Amino acid sequence: GENVEQHPSTLSVQEGDSAVIKCTYSDSASNYFPWYKQELGKGPQLIIDIRSNVGEKKDQRIAVTLNKTAKHFSLHITETQPEDSAVYFCAATPNQAGTALIFGKGTTLSVSS
Amino acid sequence: ETGVTQTPRHLVMGMTNKKSLKCEQHLGHNAMYWYKQSAKKPLELMFVYNFKEQTENNSVPSRFSPECPNSSHLFLHLHTLQPEDSALYLCASSLELESSYEQYFGPGTRLTVT
8 A cells, every 4th residue: 555754854954944844755646745734733734745647746835746766755845934843744646546545644844943 | 824724733541542634725626635754654545535525535544534425525533542553643745646736735633642
């Protein structure tokens, strides 16, 4: 089955710096890769996603890149702000109809001002 | 607010107690999910319901019993739990049971088993 590895587990940056979180997946047939942000006391919330027919997607300060050959995808946050501090999860779909997402272990991002 | 509510937000129970977690979604979705979130571990999918029918049970112990009376409500009945069951239990919903549809999560129930 699908397996998703996420690195790093913790990331500390200064406000204004960029942050990059990387994930790898094992099932080459996976075709949907969302990123979720979980703030303290809340459930995960989708912030951006990418499908296998594109290599990059951007939404303001957030971007995701996908390398299908290498089976990895990354989240890029530019000009980080303290409110970006949260736990970020990547996920991938296994190649089985009607099944749910497989999540990475999460990255705790801390942005200090 | 995501449109998915969970009650209670916090629950402390003894190993011999019986309690239930409730999830309600106001989004008109057809698929609902229970996840377990433990520290330092990935989100663990427990159960999946599609149009009130259970479609997936990821080898969850029988001390966890789900119930889905309709597409808007999902329950997780708990009995004779173990301390290692202490975790954040998250409910989610999606429009359809296809993993490419966005899942909307509730805030979770923080469960402590003493």
